[in-house]
Amino acid sequence: MDDREQEIRKLLAQLPGGPPRLKNAGMDADLRSYGMDSLLFIHFAVVLEEHFSIEVSPEFLDIDKLYSLQKWREYIDSQDLVC
């Protein structure tokens, strides 16, 4: 597990209002099956934005697209390339 992955997992675990089982989700796990709903997803997106200094574009504010930590990891990495 590299630093970025650790950071993403830590932010998820600290997410207020998230169900406790959410912190057990693996990188490829579908977060929806760990209790993440669309509202919590938006909150998580904004927390990640602040931490990684990115802005998630409207079409990616969609839990169907960024449904796992791995998907988030790939999205954040792609924003590095854009910068």
Next chain:
Amino acid sequence: MLVALEMDYYSEGYRTMHSNCVDLPMAGAAGFHQYENYFYYTFLYAVMMNWGEAADGDWVASRRSILNKLGLTLKVTEVLDAAGLLYAIRMNIDQQCPVVMIANYNDLFFLSQYRTVVDDHAVLITEYDSARRLIVIRENQLNKEVTLNVMKGEPFFKLQLTEELIADIWNKSNASFKEIRNYCYNKLFSVAKIGEPEVHSYLELVEDFVESNKNRSSHLIEAVERFNDNVSLMEGLNDANAIAVEFETMRRSYHGSAIIMFDIFEKALPWLSSHEEWGQIFGGFRDRYIKFRYHLISSFHADTLRRKLLPPDRIFQLTVEISQLDTELFSLLRKLLTHHHKERESHNAAQAWTNYAACAEVSADSEYSLDPETVCQASQAVNGRWENWVMDSWHSDTARPVHWLLLDLLKQRDILRVVIRHSPAPGYITMDYELQGSNDTEQWEQIAAVRNNESVLTVHEADGCSFRYIRLYITYPAQNDFQARIYELEVWGLPDITQASKI
């Protein structure tokens, strides 16, 4: 004694995320009186959220306006204490009125997820057992972890509580309602039948929706225009969860409601799923409409958390997009409804057609005999069957290429269509023929002429020509031999219209 109102569980219904936890039980109560009422109510509520006229914040009046369309009303019973509550529950159930009791989530001890929520929830009550002092409620959040994976809706499972527990819930909730929700303080609601419904079908519901709302502006536009004000208001809400509650309401009002509306459109037009062209157009638009709203609300939620205001040109652009999508929605629905009625008229007309050949006297130039007792007679071409060539078809002899089959319709008939079922075997399909009409068997008029036919079924529109005799005149019976093979000859027309027009 157990008194129970039997109602469906609505496992094929909707979820709280599509509507809300008060109006879904209300829909269930309406559904007790007639199964489809659940769906009608949720649709009408969804429409009210998007285009409805404000009932000046009057909760009871706005629900009554929906229920009245279903021939129902929201009955309000004044309740002052626990004894009065239990009496009112029994009285309403005895009168065939399912009870809707509003309670605070955090007073509903039976689900752990309710304990931290400060909001109102409707408890649907449909049974009581006076001997055992029990009340049965219908709770659509029970076993949600399981039902979400296997059911479309959140079914109203039964939960049996003692009268004391129900009274305790009501006492606690009611005390807080005095300050914050006066509309339900000291009140118990129930859904009663008061007359005949205005709505009789999904189709009527959708037609009324189009007519009533086609020129109205959606409340979503107002929400977009107010967005910056709301961001400022939410500055005070530092708790992301409190902001989430606001957007949960917005998502239900504009995104969840759209899912319900499109579901009802499909119920009104059930042929859509199997119609290639319209099905694709409808499905594509539905996905675009719903996705637009999903992304819009997600962006608003994120922008609120980001404390980011929308520039005026972006607000204007969004309001234009919402209006355009709504214009497209009403335009598409009008086209679909027009198509539906056109098809239904055509279907009804086809149903009324009659096959004159079924009663005709039939003759032919020749009939093929397998043996003296087995003859492929001319009459077999009008017997209404075409499965068995020996029993159900006319076969001519094989001596020459020209053959004819003649139908005497017994009197002059206005003919709309002639259908010929040829041999299903390749190489034996009737190749060249003329379809002719006459009123004296001397002078023949051509109805259709066919060359090099390759179809096993040929349909000839006759456009109302009027004949007593119909002749199929075959000049090239088959690719492989000289034998004509006709499995069925149908002559269709409208007897009632013909008679009426002749009068």
